[in-house]
Amino acid sequence: xxxxxxxxxxxxxxxxxxxxxxxERVTNFEExxxxxxxxxxxxxxxxxxxxxxxxxxxxxxxxxxxxxxxxKINDKDYRGAYDVxxxxxxxxxxxxxxxxxxxxxxxxxxxxxxxxxVAIGRLERFVGDMAINAGWANVPYIEPVPFRIGIVGAGPxxxxxxxxxxxxxxxxxxxxxxHQSGGVLRYGIPEFRLPNPVIDAEMGNLxxxxxxxECNTLVGRLFSIEQMIDELGFHAVFIGTGAGYPSMLxxxxxxxxxVLSANELLTRCNLMxxxxxxxxxxxMPPARRVAxxxxxxxxxxxxxxxxxxxxxxxxxxxxxxxxxAPARAEEVHHAEEEGVRFKxxxxxxxxxxxxxxxxxxxxxxRMELGEPDDxxxxxxxxxxxxxxxxxxxxxxxxxxxxxxxIIGQTSKLALNKWGYIEAxxxxxxxxxxxxxxxxxxTGAATVIEAMGAGRKAARSMKHYLxxxxxxxxxxxxxxxTLFGIDLRERNFVRVRVPA
Amino acid sequence: xxxxxxxRFEIVAREDFSDATYLLEVRHPLMARAxxxxxxxxxxxxxxxxxxxxxxxxxxxEEGTITLVIQAVGKSTRxxxxxxxxxxxxxxxxGPMGMPSxxxxxxxxxxxxxxxxxxxxxxxxKGFKEAGAYVIAVIGFRTKSLVFWQEKFEAxxxxxxxxxxxxxxGVEGRVTTxxxxxxxxxxDIDECVAIGPPIMMKGAAEVTRPHGIKTMVSLNPVMIDGTxxxxxxxxxxxxxxxxxxxxxxxxxxxxxxxxDLMARLGRFSSQEKAAMKRWSDECRMAKPVSPxxxxx
Ligand SMILES: Cc1cc2nc3c(=O)[nH]c(=O)nc-3n(C[C@H](O)[C@H](O)[C@H](O)COP(=O)(O)OP(=O)(O)OC[C@H]3O[C@@H](n4cnc5c(N)ncnc54)[C@H](O)[C@@H]3O)c2cc1C
Ligand SMILES: Cc1cc2nc3c(=O)[nH]c(=O)nc-3n(C[C@H](O)[C@H](O)[C@H](O)COP(=O)(O)OP(=O)(O)OC[C@H]3O[C@@H](n4cnc5c(N)ncnc54)[C@H](O)[C@@H]3O)c2cc1C
Ligand code: SF4
Ligand code: FES
Numbered sequence: 001x002x003x004x005x006x007x008x009x010x011x012x013x014x015x016x017x018x019x020x021x022x023x024e025r026v027t028n029f030e031e032x033x034x035x036x037x038x039x040x041x042x043x044x045x046x047x048x049x050x051x052x053x054x055x056x057x058x059x060x061x062x063x064x065x066x067x068x069x070x071x072k073i074n075d076k077d078y079r080g081a082y083d084v085x086x087x088x089x090x091x092x093x094x095x096x097x098x099x100x101x102x103x104x105x106x107x108x109x110x111x112x113x114x115x116x117x118v119a120i121g122r123l124e125r126f127v128g129d130m131a132i133n134a135g136w137a138n139v140p141y142i143e144p145v146p147f148r149i150g151i152v153g154a155g156p157x158x159x160x161x162x163x164x165x166x167x168x169x170x171x172x173x174x175x176x177x178x179h180q181s182g183g184v185l186r187y188g189i190p191e192f193r194l195p196n197p198v199i200d201a202e203m204g205n206l207x208x209x210x211x212x213x214e215c216n217t218l219v220g221r222l223f224s225i226e227q228m229i230d231e232l233g234f235h236a237v238f239i240g241t242g243a244g245y246p247s248m249l250x251x252x253x254x255x256x257x258x259v260l261s262a263n264e265l266l267t268r269c270n271l272m273x274x275x276x277x278x279x280x281x282x283x284m285p286p287a288r289r290v291a292x293x294x295x296x297x298x299x300x301x302x303x304x305x306x307x308x309x310x311x312x313x314x315x316x317x318x319x320x321x322x323x324x325a326p327a328r329a330e331e332v333h334h335a336e337e338e339g340v341r342f343k344x345x346x347x348x349x350x351x352x353x354x355x356x357x358x359x360x361x362x363x364x365x366r367m368e369l370g371e372p373d374d375x376x377x378x379x380x381x382x383x384x385x386x387x388x389x390x391x392x393x394x395x396x397x398x399x400x401x402x403x404x405x406i407i408g409q410t411s412k413l414a415l416n417k418w419g420y421i422e423a424x425x426x427x428x429x430x431x432x433x434x435x436x437x438x439x440x441x442t443g444a445a446t447v448i449e450a451m452g453a454g455r456k457a458a459r460s461m462k463h464y465l466x467x468x469x470x471x472x473x474x475x476x477x478x479x480x481t482l483f484g485i486d487l488r489e490r491n492f493v494r495v496r497v498p499a
Numbered sequence: 500x501x502x503x504x505x506x507r508f509e510i511v512a513r514e515d516f517s518d519a520t521y522l523l524e525v526r527h528p529l530m531a532r533a534x535x536x537x538x539x540x541x542x543x544x545x546x547x548x549x550x551x552x553x554x555x556x557x558x559x560x561e562e563g564t565i566t567l568v569i570q571a572v573g574k575s576t577r578x579x580x581x582x583x584x585x586x587x588x589x590x591x592x593x594g595p596m597g598m599p600s601x602x603x604x605x606x607x608x609x610x611x612x613x614x615x616x617x618x619x620x621x622x623x624x625k626g627f628k629e630a631g632a633y634v635i636a637v638i639g640f641r642t643k644s645l646v647f648w649q650e651k652f653e654a655x656x657x658x659x660x661x662x663x664x665x666x667x668x669g670v671e672g673r674v675t676t677x678x679x680x681x682x683x684x685x686x687d688i689d690e691c692v693a694i695g696p697p698i699m700m701k702g703a704a705e706v707t708r709p710h711g712i713k714t715m716v717s718l719n720p721v722m723i724d725g726t727x728x729x730x731x732x733x734x735x736x737x738x739x740x741x742x743x744x745x746x747x748x749x750x751x752x753x754x755x756x757x758x759d760l761m762a763r764l765g766r767f768s769s770q771e772k773a774a775m776k777r778w779s780d781e782c783r784m785a786k787p788v789s790p791x792x793x794x795x
Binding site: 178217 | 543547575733745769
């Protein structure tokens, strides 16, 4: 190894990543951020100090061995870097793109105390994309165990649980209500942030592990959770159905035709390809001037989609100020660059209609920050006499979601008072053999947290089923025999054979 | 259950009731077992298609089939009329969705179906009959040539009142006329279920309101996911907002805000018209097709 690096000897500047020009990109759905070239990645990997105490690993919800994979990049052993990441995170190309690194690994990176932190997310994406292009997939030879696992919901939580159970040798079936898998990754996050081919490639890896996907299957209605255990022969079930059930504004004019949830807008645009109407049959509401209420990731995505669909004016209306905005900093920045007009400390009180049932304007009040509330944030209070109208023809509501009711309606699972599924610290529900995780347990959170929950539930499931967790299998590079014995022939301990 | 994808959602039977209404029987054994009266499915006929909600008009647990009765009103439903022939497959069909209708302990029930609501009322009527109720059915069509399933209804209910707008069959008038007749004859009706176009359900609710007869209606707002995720299907019921796909689709007809529902159904009318026009222009350019669609 090279001599010890210090904060003075590493490249001082964070290696920049090129982006599509804002003026250009608002006219298309191509990806906004380009990826690192090999030179960029090597340069950036040089900035990692390989801290012995690894704060970044503690900052990662799934504990990826971050200095480990960065070292491999630095050694130009890209395949090795991929192996290190996928030992904990199956979907690097996705997480590298959508994780809020600034509040996770990069937020606690030692380099960040003095300089800009190491661009861990961009490095992760670099490795993930390289794996997709090179067709790498770590498909282990897996000793089968006689257990069948049913997974409800093909979002990040369900996929992570499916992967771990498949690696443990179980027969895994994932049921998804939509006609395509991916959950929010598919229907919510737009293609300019997460292109569909990336999702497809990462799903393909799951299929290579032997996971079966059954789309068009609404669990709870087609069969219940109880039936999965009692009649369909599943030994354990994981529920990862996500949040859903968007909150609407609850102000007069809420049901006008120009008012819709961000989920509806995004689903129409992304999953149903309404932006290609009429080549695809699903229509999009026309929008010239749009107000998006809320300032989370969902709101940012909705605004940027509207711009790309040709809206002339897009406002972000949020009752608190910029620092309280829950969206990733990068998303707010991107939205601003693309021309979104932010109206901080503003709250809608009424949506005004036109003669045809559409929207004419949104009436708002200005807010100011008062005393701190229970959450410790200063409570926004309306400023008397500050009513004003914003002229818009579309209002998109992105102020949060509630628990999806279907599983609760159709099973005896215990729910908490908000309707989310009750799960203990092992993610076990009130029903033996049934585990749950992701947004349906915690409420809306992040991709990586949902994946972390899926993996945690998988560990509990293995424990429940009495499967010994062999997390460190043999690595047999390139070979499909071990000590001269065909790996595919014998029931070996779980052996990992790079494909 | 892990069916070969090729064999999924196969259309095993088709019947054309008129040049606008057709029936499809789709193979889905698991769904046939799970379906209950009042539930619906969401269908995609091809990969670029829309997700369109359709009521489960009947189900056969032995044969493992789901029956849909569809009115060709716009691009998607007309296209399906042409392409969905026996032996073809739907791209997707998910369900059963929605809460099953609460088939309470009513002793005498009035089941009302108008136009595209005739088929969807059938499973509820059958459900009430099986639960031991005395069932009076009122079904309405514009004219005699559009009438279907008369025998199927007769075989299952205690009394049938058939109405046509022009009087060419049964009673002359709308279903509300038939309802008045039924209520006059049976003052002890304790529940009514009405399915059809919103304007008809609104009228039906007004007929029963003065008599204090509990009236359930099945709402049909524009839907996408059908799983409670988008809120596009929200309807006003009394003072609350409900999502029809997961909280319904059946609601108390005396509380539903029908004007709101009707306004919301027009949400995409300009795009729907454009799609329809573009599609029929394309059809005209292509080889001529028989007006009744791909009849066997
Ligand atoms: C627009 C948007 C942008 C976001 N951006 C980011 C971001 O940049 N970074 C980030 O970290 N997080 C982001 N998030 C949050 C993140 O996407 C979620 O926290 C995460 O996807 C939750 O994963 P999940 O597996 O719990 O649920 P989901 O991803 O919601 O998946 C649940 C799946 O279950 C299916 N399902 C539901 N009910 C049933 C049923 N009864 N039967 C069968 N299937 C069912 C659903 O159709 C869905 O596919 C964003 C969220 C949204 C909405
Ligand atoms: C719960 C439910 C049950 C239904 N059951 C039946 C049925 O059994 N038989 C039947 O013929 N029709 C039924 N419908 C209506 C059917 O879904 C629409 O007629 C169909 O979607 C129209 O599509 P289109 O492209 O042919 O027409 P379009 O030209 O797109 O629209 C024609 C009309 O249908 C309505 N519509 C359009 N898209 C949707 C949508 N995604 N969801 C709901 N309505 C829409 C519009 O308000 C419009 O006025 C039902 C609707 C719901 C919500
Ligand atoms: S904290 Fe930063 S510098 Fe230290 S090991 Fe992690 S990425 Fe490298
Ligand atoms: S159709 Fe989306 S919530 Fe009902």
